[in-house]
Amino acid sequence: MSEEKTLMDFVKQAKSQIHEIEVLNVKSLLDEGYQILDVREPAEFMSGTIEGALNIPRGILEAAADRQYAGRREELMDRDKKWLLLCASSGRSAMAAAVMQQMGFKHIRNINGGIAAWKAAELAVNIPPQT
Numbered sequence: 001m002s003e004e005k006t007l008m009d010f011v012k013q014a015k016s017q018i019h020e021i022e023v024l025n026v027k028s029l030l031d032e033g034y035q036i037l038d039v040r041e042p043a044e045f046m047s048g049t050i051e052g053a054l055n056i057p058r059g060i061l062e063a064a065a066d067r068q069y070a071g072r073r074e075e076l077m078d079r080d081k082k083w084l085l086l087c088a089s090s091g092r093s094a095m096a097a098a099v100m101q102q103m104g105f106k107h108i109r110n111i112n113g114g115i116a117a118w119k120a121a122e123l124a125v126n127i128p129p130q131t
Contacts, residue, residue, distance in 0.1 A: 011091040014098040020112040023121045026050070026084060029109065034082040039096045040115075050086060050118065051126035058092045065103050082107035090114040 021029065030036075036053035038045050045055040054075055056064045064073040075081075083105065085093035090112050097110045111118070119125060 007091070011094055014094040015110075018094060018097040018101065018108065018110050020090070020094070020110045021084070022112055023117045023123060026111060026118075026123075029082070029084055032082070034084045034107070034109065036086055037083045037096075038086045038115075039093050040087050044088065046128055046130070048119075048125040048127055049115065051124065053086065053126070053128075055128075058087070058096050061096050062099060062103070065100065065105075079104045080106055083109070085110045086118075087114045089116050 026036075030052075036050045038049045038053040038055045039058040039061060040049075040055070041057050041059075042055060045053070049055070056073060056076070063069050063071055065076040066072055067077060083100070085097045085100075085108065087093040087096075090110055091114075093114060094110050097108045100108050113120070115125075
């Protein structure tokens with residue numbers, strides 16, 4: 001009989017398969033052409049994110065990145081595009097990064113600690129415009 005897995009088991013497994021960066025390294029990667037992909041829910045995103053971030057919630061990421069899916073997001077069609085993934089504390093974004101790598105994305109980095117670490121480092125938080 002197999003042991004039941006917890007959320008943290010999934011996060012730990014994902015983190016073993018991806019590259020993570022610290023919040024203080026984000027600016028240099030943005031300068032190299034990386035973009036922020038915030039995988040939090042819309043209400044979380046609207047409460048503050050990194051300037052220029054694209055919001056695609058974790059729950060719809062696979063569909064949004066699937067080239068065959070009618071509801072795909074054009075921003076995710078280029079597998080060579082460089083993405084820095086962000087969530088609240090880096091668990092959801094770690095799992096999203098692992099999935100994106102499996103989907104063929106070549107330049108994926110997870111922001112360790114998520115927006116919580118970003119705020120703790122007293123970096124600028126952007127409030128997106130209401131749509």
